[in-house]
Amino acid sequence: MTKISIIGAGPAGNYLAYLLAKKGLDVNVFEEHKTVGLPVQCTGITTSYLGQLIELKKDFVINKVNKARIFAPDSNFIDVKLDDNIILDRARFDQYLMEKAENAGAKFFLSHRFLCYKNNIIKIQNIKANMIKDIKTDYLVGADGPLSDVAKSAGLKCKKDFLIGIQARVRLNNQSIVEFYPFIKEYAWVVPESKDIVRIGLATRKNPKKELDKFLIKRLKKYDIIDMQAGLIPMYNPKIKTQKDNVCLVGDAAAMVKATTGGGIIQGMIAARALADSIINKKKYHKEWKKAVGKDLLIHLKMREIMGKFSTQDWNYLIKLFNKENTKKILKSYDRDFPSRFLVKLALTEPRLLYFLKYIF
Numbered sequence: 576m577t578k579i580s581i582i583g584a585g586p587a588g589n590y591l592a593y594l595l596a597k598k599g600l601d602v603n604v605f606e607e608h609k610t611v612g613l614p615v616q617c618t619g620i621t622t623s624y625l626g627q628l629i630e631l632k633k634d635f636v637i638n639k640v641n642k643a644r645i646f647a648p649d650s651n652f653i654d655v656k657l658d659d660n661i662i663l664d665r666a667r668f669d670q671y672l673m674e675k676a677e678n679a680g681a682k683f684f685l686s687h688r689f690l691c692y693k694n695n696i697i698k699i700q701n702i703k704a705n706m707i708k709d710i711k712t713d714y715l716v717g718a719d720g721p722l723s724d725v726a727k728s729a730g731l732k733c734k735k736d737f738l739i740g741i742q743a744r745v746r747l748n749n750q751s752i753v754e755f756y757p758f759i760k761e762y763a764w765v766v767p768e769s770k771d772i773v774r775i776g777l778a779t780r781k782n783p784k785k786e787l788d789k790f791l792i793k794r795l796k797k798y799d800i801i802d803m804q805a806g807l808i809p810m811y812n813p814k815i816k817t818q819k820d821n822v823c824l825v826g827d828a829a830a831m832v833k834a835t836t837g838g839g840i841i842q843g844m845i846a847a848r849a850l851a852d853s854i855i856n857k858k859k860y861h862k863e864w865k866k867a868v869g870k871d872l873l874i875h876l877k878m879r880e881i882m883g884k885f886s887t888q889d890w891n892y893l894i895k896l897f898n899k900e901n902t903k904k905i906l907k908s909y910d911r912d913f914p915s916r917f918l919v920k921l922a923l924t925e926p927r928l929l930y931f932l933k934y935i936f
């Protein structure tokens with residue numbers, strides 16, 4: 576039977592393990608941490624599209640929000656209706672996916688670190704026993720996050736650009752509205768975890784702690800931090816190589832992240848679905864994942880490049896344009912996972928938005 580080794584028990588690796596094990600393949604998942612899902616390095620907000628990938632359970636869906644407020648530097652804002660966005664308990668979510676994969680027959684090896692790969696053999700370190708073992712494998716999948724050791728070892732390393740994401744969980748009575756500040760550093764957010772706790776954070780290229788402190792003071796003045804989390808957010812690169820012979824990359828390991836918001840859970844899972852289909856039905860993975868999420872990831876990247884050149888006046892102008900009834904109506908149907916389905920409609924409704932295309936050139 577085809578033997579598949581998946582490195583990394585995050586959403587991309589676990590979902591892939593579930594889909595493959597369900598089809599009767601021999602799947603082993605190696606995760607270096609002793610507990611799946613920990614430490615949490617994520618805000619855990621996704622669109623309702625998650626429900627099309629996996630059954631949503633109360634166990635890991637801890638809140639739902641249906642309104643976002645996008646701010647301009649002059650403090651004007653627009654309210655955008657969201658289609659029941661989901662707030663995850665990210666650790667429980669990863670663990671749920673692992674349980675599903677295990678029930679389908681996948682085997683998990685926790686506290687096991689991937690070291691290297693050569694000629695269909697992976698070297699795995701059992702951290703607790705301090706032992707190193709060679710394991711023969713037919714397929715190797717790097718679902719091992721932004722710094723992917725699999726990519727390095729298999730010669731799939733490509734120049735990657737990273738942002739640093741940092742957030743604090745803070746006590747704050749709130750009205751269940753997501754706040755988004757696209758002009759603060761790369762972008763900044765306030766996401767309600769519950770009625771009295773928010774996840775407040777930002778993505779930046781440098782000084783993450785200092786920038787977060789500044790944002791906390793600006794937004795809250797006084798605050799009570801419960802805990803803090805941080806991690807790397809890879810910037811999508813359309814030139815990334817995701818397959819070499821029988822080695823593939825998926826999720827953050829392949830930088831499958833929306834460059835405008837840092838969201839990568841759904842994109843990694845959609846690509847995992849494309850990978851499972853490619854392994855089972857002998858399709859070309861690179862072509863399949865590009866077809867499923869490549870175009871939208873590229874649009875996010877282009878939007879990011881344009882937004883990176885905005886002045887304060889540009890942001891104020893953009894929010895003003897979005898505040899018109901006709902554009903608001905279109906924003907209501909905006910699914911940020913798939914901007915390709917919506918951008919042309921928006922530009923046709925508000926042609927003044929084309930003003931910002933000057934930043935492409």
Ligand SMILES: Cc1cc2nc3c(=O)[nH]c(=O)nc-3n(C[C@H](O)[C@H](O)[C@H](O)COP(=O)(O)OP(=O)(O)OC[C@H]3O[C@@H](n4cnc5c(N)ncnc54)[C@H](O)[C@@H]3O)c2cc1C
Pocket residue numbers: 582583584585586587588605606607608612616617618619620621687688689690718719720721723724739740741742776804805806807808825826827828832837838839840841843
């Ligand atoms: C601050 C922050 C906030 C974010 N907020 C959101 C959000 O709100 N919504 C959203 O969609 N996305 C968000 N993201 C991005 C999201 O967290 C990632 O896109 C997602 O976790 C990618 O999943 P993955 O399975 O590809 O990788 P990961 O979740 O990174 O999982 C990789 C796994 O591989 C393991 N691993 C690594 N190296 C090895 C090795 N050598 N051997 C064995 N195991 C190894 C790691 O321990 C880890 O468990 C955020 C990211 C950050 C940093």
